[in-house]
Every structure is written in C-alpha cells, then in structure tokens.
Amino acid sequence: MTDRRANPPEKIRIEGDRKTAIETGRNRLMVAGALFSAAFLVIGIRVVDVSIFSSDAEPRYSRSISETEKYTGRADIVDRNGVLMATSLNTASLYANPRLVLDPEQAAIKLSGALPDIDVKAIERKLRSDRGFVWLRRHLTPRQQYAVNRLGIPALNFQREARRMYPLGPLASHVLGFTDIDNKGLAGIERYFDKELRSRQENLSLSVDVRVQHVLEHELSIAMKKFSAIGAAGLVMDVETGEIVGMASLPGFDPNQPGAIDKELRFNRTTQGVYEMGSTFKIFTTAMAFDAGTATMRSGYDATDPIRVARFTIRDYHAKKRWLSVPEIFMYSSNIGTVKMALDVGIKGHRKFLTQLGMLKPVRVELSETGSPLSPNRWREINSMTISFGHGLAVSPLHLVAGVSAIVNGGIYRSPTLIRRETGETVVGKRVISEETSLNMRRLMRLVVENGTGRNASAPGYLVGGKTGTAEKVSGRGYKKKALISSFVAAFPMHKPRYVVLAMLDEAKGTKETFGYATGGWVAAPVVGAVVRRIAPVLGLRPIKDENAVREALSVEISEKSGRGRRVAAH
C-alpha cells in the first residue's frame, strides 16, 4: 500500500501529432455538446411555455360550447308576442366529386330512385364533368338524406347547411321578405336587416302580431274574392307608438319557395305602391282648416254649384246642391265644400301641412321597398284644389295611415315602425295639429260611420270612426272610369283611439249585394268593420257596454244656415 502512495500516478504526456488530433476531437465534442444542450434548452423552455403559460393560445382538443353561442348563422325573426316567423334550420345538401364516380349513368339512375323529382339527364351530365365538386341538390329532408345514404354511392357526400324557413308560410310575406339559397336577404325585413341578422345572436322582434296579421289578410282576401279585385292592402297601426301591428299586401307569396316568387307578387302595395287616395284625404284638409282657424264645426260652405277651373269641373258624388255645414261636407264627402275649405287656408299652408304629415317624402319604415309620393312640381291653385280631395297627389297606404294616426291620437305625428318598442318606452313625435282639432276630427270620423258613407264599418262596442275613399286609377294622362281604388281608413275606439285600420281594394267590381257600387263605403268599409270586430278582443280592448253615453259625447251638432242647430249622431 505504501508503494502506491510513494509512486504518484504516472502522467502520460502525449505530444506532437497525436496531441493535436485529440484536441480537435475534444473541440468537436464540445461544439456538438453545446449544440445539443442548446436544442434541449429550447425544447425545455417551449415545454414549460406550452404547458404552463400559453394555455389560451393553443386551444384544447375540445372545448365546451358556451351558452350563448349559436350554431345557425342567421338570427330568428319573431312577432311581438314571440311567435317564430323566420328561423334557420340545419339541413343536409348533397354534393358529389365527379372524379370519383365510377359509372355516372348508373349513379344518376340510382339517385333518381331516391330523389324522384330530379332531372336524370342533368345529374348525369354533372357527374360526367371534370370537376372536383358539384352540387347535386341543396337542402334535403332527413328522409331523402337517408334514402341517398342507402344507395351507397361512394362519391356522394353531404354538407350541413342552414336553410331559412318561414313556418307561418305566406303570412306576413311582404313584411318578412325572403332570402336566396345562400341565406342572403332579398326583400322585406330580411333585406333591410340583412347585416344585423347575420351578426346578432338574439331574436329580432317585430311589431307585427301574427293573429292580427292573419285576420287582416283573411278578411281582405275574402273581400278581394267577393269583389273580384286584382289586389288588396291593409294596415293596422298603434297610434300611440307608431308600431305597425298588421301589414298585408295581397296577393302574397310563400317565402319558403323563393324561386317561385314573381316580381309582381313581391310588390308591396302598402309601402311601394303609391295611389291617389281620394276622399280619405279630406281628413287632412278638414283638420288643416280647423287648425288654421278658417273653418269651425259650425261654419259651412255653399256646395250648390260645381266648381269650374280651367278645363276641369269639380262635382260632388253624393250631391246635395245646397249650403253644407263642415260636418255635413265631411259626412257626405263633398268635394266642392272641401275644395273651398282648402282654398281658404291657402296654397302655402296646404303644402306646409302635408309636408309636416310626411306626405311629400318617402315614408320612413324598416323596409327597402318604399315608394316615393308623386307630388306636383309646381304647386298651383288647381293642385291644391284637387289634392284637397285626394287627387293629384299619390301616396302609399302607409303614408295615409301614419297621417291619420297623427290626426286622431291628439295631434302628434310619429313615424311608423315595424320593430317592436319596449313596453313603457315613450316615443317622441312632433305636434302637427292641436288636441282640440284632433277631438273634433274624431267626432267627424265617428259621424261618417254613424250617419255617413261608412255605416258598413260599424263594430258594436268598439266605436269605429273613419272615412271612405274612392279614386279612379290613373292610366297614362287620364283616369280610368272603371278601375277604382276603394279604401276605408278608420280608428277605434273613437273616444280614445288606440289603433288605426286601413283596408284598400285595387280594382274592385261591384256586385248585386252592393247594387253595383264598388266605392270605399261598400267594399272596403265592411272589411274594416269585420277586422275590428275580430282583432279588438285579441288586442285586449274591452267592448264598451254603455255605448250610448259615449256616442252622445262624441255626437256632432250640425248647424243649418239659419243658425239653428240639429243634433245628429246620437243614435
């Protein structure tokens, strides 16, 4: 043992070539080692980074679907009570990869067995094409999908796609509009809110009530058939909020089949169509005269002789040929008296008043299909005269309803809307007439239904008041005698109006029951009466039991020229 300690280990000394060789080897080893440890260090850091720090950046294999996340792309549309009007359903669409099809002819024949209504030739041609992808059929029903799957053709495949569905069918079709096969809004609300519907998650609530909408469409279609009209339009509007509760334009269409929709069917008569409305405009003329102070409930005008201006003669349809008080002018719908009333206010005042009521601009509503009113370029005396009884100015039915709402609701104009307002939300508007004028107009409109041209619109318990309108349609430069626009615009209940209702028939023809008349009082007024009777309970309005007291309060004293009064419209 001591020997070993005594002899220290021998040092090997290597010199020369061998030394340099070993040095080189060591250096190389060092470089390689450093490289490896650097690599391992990087990997180590990355492991720590991935596993501890960056859990957000790298999503996990699966993640839970959050509560609000919705699968389908387009938001639903519901009515004011939450009834589903438009929704997106996931369906399977069939596509093929033609390059993988072994026997196109056989495949096409097989497919026609599963989908009976396809064109075999066209499918075969598609399957023969030299492409990687062809649509064979979009939106299959689950049953069809099963049938196609059973065929076991390898090149066929399904793609999940959302399809727009309208479960209520043609109901409110002009309000909703429709979408194309790629779910792009092409008309109505679908088009106006296309972007919003794509991006939002929650439902879009319309102001429309489907029950009211149904009653409106139903009653209008009955009248349309009865009087062989070519079209009809109807509106129900809440006078306090401006919400449109019902909007019907007939004939309608089925938005579920966008391919089958004619351009003519898409035409929305309530907003797109502009018509000379006829005598319903007398509501505005009379209200204007009251508000300007040029006429009162007791004053009157001589309506004995027709008025001759230039080459026109203005006559009365229900001519009385005597002095008429203002309520009588309104009740008998005297053109002569109304013209005189308008002239007393003056051209400027007339124009300003109609501008305030929004009659000279396109109506602002959430639809892209809105028509511009046709108004005279230069407003002369003759224009003012004809416009006073509703000719020479063409507006859409929605213009009329919005205007009448302002007249009856106490005098405040609110622009109409198709979107539901929150309960309790106050809607700002601008005052167009005084409250007193509004009350007087309500009494006059009630008078028309009690004793005048609108008797057919009465609905016991609901105190309907309104005004008839009949206008000849414009064709080219003249008027068509036989083609009439017959309308009736009403509000109810008249002591405190809640809703304005309009019914309009396009080219209605008289029947035996109406003694050949196709005027507003005969064809449109009964529709309004029937609609009010059916929708009032739905809208939560109670019928007035002791109607006579309210009727008495709304009655109008008709003065005679001698100054002695005669009370009418009590019963």
Place this chain on the structure above:
Amino acid sequence: MRRSTLLWSVLCIAVVIGLFVVKHRVQDLEDRLHALNAEILSDRDATQVLEAEWSYLNQPARLEALSRKLLGMEPPTAEQTLTLDEFRLQTAPAEQEGTAIADILPMKKPVAKAAPITSQKIPEGKPDTDDWLKPILAKMKKEQ
C-alpha cells in the same frame, strides 16, 4: 448509492404511471366533452326544428279552421265579453231573490238536463272514441 438509485427509479416509475393514468382520464374527459358537445348541437338542431314545427302547427289560419270545424267556435261578439265586476252585477239580482250564492258559483256541478234527442247528433255506425281526431289526422297526413 444503491439505495438512492432504487428510490429514484421507484419515483420515476410512479410518476410515469401517474402521468399515464392522468393522461388517460383527461382523454376520457375530453372524449366525453366532445360527445356532449355533439349532443348539445344535435339537441339544439332538434329544438330549432321543434320550434319551427310548433309555429307551423300554430298557424293562425290552421287554428281558425280547426276550431271552427271541430269546436264550432266563432269570433266573440261584444255581448260575449264580460268583466268579473259585470258578472257580479248581473248575478246580484238573483242573489236577492233568495238563491244561495253557491248555486250560481261555477264550483257547483251543473245538473245535466235530458236534451231532446232530435237536437243531438248521434254518430252513425260503431261508436269510436277517436272520431274527433280523424279529420285532424287526415289533414296532417295530407300536409305531410
């Protein structure tokens, strides 16, 4: 030296097994999550379809036709609407004439009167309890 080697190797094996078990459980949970997600999606699709169907079956036109045909219903008139106060007012005179309040309250079971046979429609053939359902089913079949 030996002892520490043993300790380390045991620890190492334990960690490996632990990791293996945890990973498996995570895998299981992820599979379950995946399955649940798929289920939620298909349930959501189904809800959507059912909602659309509900709306479709509740089309006002269809409801009107059915209630007219099967229940003989008509739109209510003003006379048919009453508030509770009005109802009390109408029944008040009856009360004064000595009728006990219990008689007019709806709680009491109405006594069935024998209706004249001529006014009753007696279904021909075998009495089928599901008779009333037939028109509905026929219409639904037609629509499908």
